[in-house]
Amino acid sequence: MNESQPTSEAEEFDVAVVGAGFAGMHLLHRLRGAGFTTVVLETADDVGGTWYWNRYPGARCDVESIDYSFSFDPELERAWQWSEKYATQPEILRYAQFVADRLDLRRDIRFSTRVESAGWDETSNRWTLRTSTGCNLSARFYVMATGCLSMPKDVDISGVGSFTGETYWTSRWPHEGVNVSGKRVAVIGTGSSAIQSIPHLAAAASELTIFQRTPNFSIPAHNGPHRPDKVAAFAEDRDGYRTAARHSGAGVPVTPADRGTLMVTTEERQHAYEAAWQRGGIIEFMGTFNDHGANSLANEHLAEFVRSKIRSTVHDPATAEALCPRSFPIGTKRLCVDTGYYETFNRPNVRLVDLHAHPLKQIGERGVELVDETVEVDVIVFATGFDAMTGAIVAVDITGRGGVTLAEGWSAGPRTYLGLQVEGFPNLFLVTGPGSPSVLSNMIVSIEQHVNWITDCLIGLRADGYETIEPTPTAVDGWVQHVNAFAGITLFPQANSWYMGANVPGKPRVFLPYVGGVERYRVACEEVVARDYFGFVRTGPAGAVHNDGVLRAVQPDVAIMLELTAQMGIAPLESMSPTDVRALVAAGNAMSPPGPHVGETIDLTVPGPAGPLAARLHRPPTIGPHPILVWFHGGGWVVGSQTSDDPFCRFLCVQTNSVVISVDYRHAPEACFPAAAQDAFAALCWVAEHATELGGALAPVSVGGWSAGGNLAAVVAQQARDEGGPAVARQLLVCPITDSDFSRSSYVDIAEGFGLTATLLHWFWDQYTDVEQRTDPRVAPLRAKTLVGLPPAVIVTCQFDPLRDEGDAYAAALMADGVHVEHIQADGHIHTSVLAVDLLPTGAPVRSQLAEAFVNLLDNSWTKSR
Ligand code: NA7
DSSP, X not given: OOOOOOOSSOEEEEEEEEOOSHHHHHHHHHHHHTTOOEEEEOSSSSSOTHHHHOOOTTOBOSSOTTTSSOOSOHHHHHTOOOSSSSOBHHHHHXXXXXXXXXXXXXXXXXXXXXXXXXXXXXXXXXXXXEETTSOEEEEEEEEEOOOSSOSBOOOOSTTGGGOOSEEEEGGGOOTTOOOOTTOEEEEEOOSHHHHHHHHHHHHHSSEEEEEESSOOOEEEOOOSSOOHHHHHHHHHOHHHHHHHHHTSSSSSOOOOOOSOGGGSOHHHHHHHHHHHHHHOOHHHHHTSSTTTTTOHHHHHHHHHHHHHHHHHHOSSHHHHHHHSOOSSOTTSSOOEEESSHHHHTTSTTEEEEETTTSOEEEEOSSEEEESSOEEEOSEEEEOOOBOTTTHHHHTSEEEOGGGOBHHHXXXXXXXXXXXXXXXXXXXXXXXXXXXXXXXXXXXXXXXXHHHHHHHHHHHHHHHHTOOEEEEOHHHHHHHHHHHHHHHHTSSGGGSOOTTTTTTSTTOOOOOOSOTTXXXXXXXXXXXXXXXXXXXEEEEETTEEEEEOOOSOOSOHHHHHHHHHHHHHTOOOGGGSXXXXXXXXXXXXXXXXXXXXXXXXXXXXXXXXXXXXXXXXXXXXXXXSOOOEEEEEOOSTTTSOOTTTTHHHHHHHHHHHTOEEEEEOOOOTTTSOTTHHHHHHHHHHHHHHHTTTTTTOOSSSOEEEEETHHHHHHHHHHHHHHHTTOSOOOOEEEESOOOOOOTTSHHHHHTSSSSSSOHHHHHHHHHHHOOGGGTTSTTTOGXXXXXXXXOOOEEXXXXXXXXXXXXXXXXXXXXXXXXXXXXXXXXXXEETXXXXXXXXXXXXXXXXXXXXXXXXXXXXXXXXXXX
């Protein structure tokens, strides 16, 4: 390190980049090409980043070399040949050096230079950097290209300093290598670094003791020559291959599985797992079926397959059992890729110490002290991991607007927009920052995407005369929420992983990368640009442009469902005949999960004005009598039946401990207004009259329904009030149709793209009513003269439902007329979300909330009034 004193004159650059790993190198190349004066600052004395530091024996990338290569320059690609499928660290480092030489990068990289602080100067709109060499630098833009796994985790084991032998960290392995031959060696940790180095250390050491806190899942690398099919695909169409990688889920071109684990027989499953095990590759192995990441049962099948492999490889059954991971779903901690790891435990000089059975007390003078034993060793290797994704960023003292440091801003977890920028830190960019796919993808693909986005952004700012760019708090909040919501529909949060920040004591437990995938993320980044830097504020001499908003407000599982539905290419329902629409909807319903078990289900008929109405009764498993809910299904008065909302009715039955009777009604266009309302009222009257025989006696019956069924429930509640009976205890209106005013903003803004369209709603109205009938409160209950005296209601409206505003309006009108209303506004949801039981995990909290609110209505109003 250069100890020279700081100079007062700051050197000026357009861009200062921290880190000369693959991200910093590519960025330098592109920024230079775009004419920006750029300096790269790097602690090490050469390029390579992660691959400069992680030199432990056996270190390799767990992504195949063909994929883990730059794609931005075909000439560069042709000039380099990887020697094997998974390149070793020395070969990857040579590749980084080759790229640096070929692109003449070193002349703009200051090696052996650590950035100690960086501060935003609000007067000059520039960043001021101070380095370990005493330099002051000034740059308009400041980029942290510091890598995701570059800051070793602090040792959280006491007594390390007292050990008299040698200590090494896999993440900071000496350049000259370490000779362990004939020595007694301890390895602490069993993550990827340990799993790669252990076979090498075992071959050289006289004794090797592995201290394992949590066993990991590992699959064989089957390293060797490249896979011929990969080589052929790449050679045949390089551009196509790279394009497919960019538009894939994880940055490697693989065909996603189209089957769920539980859709096949046990034999087929075993066969598929075995084939994937023999083929290798993390992404392909985890993707043998399409649900390992989200379905616990499916995940457990895969986990058990790997455990069976461990048991059949490791001779000592107790050791094998100790090596079997059980405390987290497979894949929720980074799956390891090894060469001979499990086999190493069959060597006579290797011992596994399970730290759960024999807790580690401290490191002592002579070795590792457990509560019941001291294991004497000559060498201790710490393979204890990294302060991942945020550690290297907050290690630099970065101060943004108003003197706030990044460490303070991120004290409850990182807050970024797209993992690229941070509110309050103008002109600061992160490459593969938290909130981007980063470590859940092939890093090179994600690095290239970020480098291109950042460079293009700077070019755009320059062209348009802006000096600064930063995300708005709303955009950041929205993205953080989206990242968390996406993680929440996967199994990832169940593990104490470095993805969750859970490996570092005191670090907030927040899922750090973006799990939505490379392609979905790329689309989001491109959309931001296409919408004129949506979610950003840009400023320049001509003023500021605020383009505020939330980029991804739709719940992630809802978004996936909409994507899948769009891919099916179904013609608009309104272009079909009612008969065809009914058949299509019935076929879709038949494929839905059935909903929870109930105590009893009975099909019956209820007398209606024009003939019997089919009905289905669900009784809870508890001892009755129970409150009764009469349910009317959705389907625009045209489609559906007493069974079409079955999963939701079962849910209501169990969760509200009610007898739920779903009654069918006549449909349009065969039976138009007011047929459905008449049938619904007749059904209510009959159920009320027969409540005791039906097993309900606790309260007057309640009414409920979804969509057009919600409309009918509201209508019959009014009719019962007006005609003096029957008494109605409560209303449960889920996304109800309440009015025929099509000018409300949800009808316009959410007209299409979210499942139920405004056009389809018009078609439903046309089937059921003539235009002049539409102001009748028996189809537009919001138009009733008064809502005074109606039963208390739970009303659910969804943010992305064209019917949202009229549902909101009905809730407001009821409240204005003194009716007790629990109004649940489901953010990020669409018209069908709430009914999608066991299909949309993010709908579950909404369902729980509505069930609880519905039960409480009875407790609060009816029971009290008795
Ligand atoms: P990892 O995967 O974080 O592994 C670190 C290992 O060290 C893991 O087994 C930890 O157990 C263990 N560890 C950490 N602290 C302790 C203490 N105090 N006592 C005992 N054991 C401890 O880091 P790697 O370097 O192996 O791999 C990082 C990534 O690099 C990897 O995922 C690939 O993407 C490449 P724990 O699981 O916390 O119980």
